[in-house]
Amino acid sequence: MLDLGFVRDNLELVKRKMEQRGVSDLLGNFEALDRERRKFLLEAETRKARRNKVSEEIAALKKQKQDASALIAEMKNVGAEIAGLDEKAKSYDEQLREILRNIPNLPHESVPVGRTAADNREVRRWGEPRKFEFEPKAHWDLGPALGILDFERATKISGARFAVYRGLGAKLERALANFMLDLHTREHGYTEILPPFIVNSATLYGTGQLPKFKEDLFKLEGTDYWLIPTAEVPVTNLYRDEVLDASKLPLKHCAWTACFRSEAGSYGKETRGIIRQHQFQKVELVKFALPEQSYDELESLTRDAEAVLQRLGLPYRVVALSTGDLGFSSAKTYDLEVWLPSAGEYKEISSCSNCEAFQARRANLRFRRGKAGKTEFVHTLNGSGLAVGRTWLALLENYQQADGSVILPEALHPYLDGVQLLTPQK
RNA sequence: GGAGGGAUGGGUGAGUGGUUGAAACCGGCGGUCUUGAAAACCGUUAGCCUCGAAAGGGGCUCGGGGGUUCGAAUCCCUCUCCCUCCGCCA
Known part of the structure; x- marks a missing residue:
């Protein structure tokens, strides 16, 4: 606001x-x-x-x-x-x-002015998309063939846009989450939070999902409970109605959660595979920063998210969203896009935003400089670090071999009991 | 799910219709004293809205909302949350 x-x-x-x-x-x-x-x-x-x-x-x-x-x-x-x-x-x-x-945040002056995603500006690239000497398969073919991904049974027990992970597939999801959390807590200085996956409407109002975007959310019938669409929601609201001490800023949190999105209005869009699901897991980074430091913090938060892709050896690019593509609460956003061989293009895997005081004002989230200072609104930032499901499928597609097996990058070996290769089931 | 008890300023906690935006204590900040510190003493110590160029006014807020009244922290209704006991339970 x-x-x-x-x-x-x-x-x-x-x-x-x-x-x-x-x-x-x-x-x-x-x-x-x-x-x-x-x-x-x-x-x-x-x-x-x-x-x-x-x-x-x-x-x-x-x-x-x-x-x-x-x-x-x-x-x-x-x-x-x-x-x-x-x-x-x-x-x-x-x-x-x-x-x-209902007024969205004001775009920062450094945000490229434009109407749509076509006006986004590429900031940098990392890694080189691999040249395949065979026709690379999509993860929705690779996963089932490897026996680690099951769409039919997911449809049976839940419906469309759900997936069941099996065996090493489930373990890989867990390994990725642990790898990301360890990286951010050990090397990037984030404190881990495990928040509720269900929140009340005041919390969703604080981060800007309500009242405008309720059709994107799942609500528990007959209650004021909602499933979180991202850990940004509970974690940013952690200090709602509090006055933080300026000396404690920036506060850095990471959190692994399931995320639930109704995906209303996205029928027929990316229906294949696990790119767009009703439930997915994500490791989120959240920062509470001094206003004069928040743009530096956005840069470092983005780098923290990029580090995950670098350790996994996945080629990506960083894109500054244009004014027309910016989310409701954000003043500036960098998207991280990972290379997907099946699509032949870069695909969003993280979105890193500085919301400035927009959410803090809604959530009455303030800080004070020294003991005597006036209260001011903190700047809140968030970014995926990363979307685990999309990382999972990027891994499969980028590291696939001609025989349908998938090589697992070294960074994950400690998390997989030494398993280094996924092989198709006969 | 049943029964009962609570929610007051940064904290503890008084206050049951009329200088109570709120005692007292603790904590914080400033000062006196001291070579320095401690102790002691003195002072100070909420937020939001609004008028105003400013100085300085005014209004609202004692968990949230509504009501009674000339006047509510205090009375009534309602919601939320917390605590205790019983039941159930990973």
């Missing part, structure tokens, strides 16, 4: 930034609503000041056993007036908040 006063004072800037994002007319009659709200607020508060003063006088009179009925009678009317004015002010306030709630 943007700051009300900031929007009031920077209306043109906000409008221009919204245009860059490709959303229009989100501001509506903001100016009029704001003006009216303050008008009624002022009137109500003037009368409240009067009421408070007279109440004191009544108290004083009663103490001296004197008659106060005239004042009480006068205040009866004022009370009714206040109620009416309060209601008006509240109505405008709610409309104003409704507008603010």
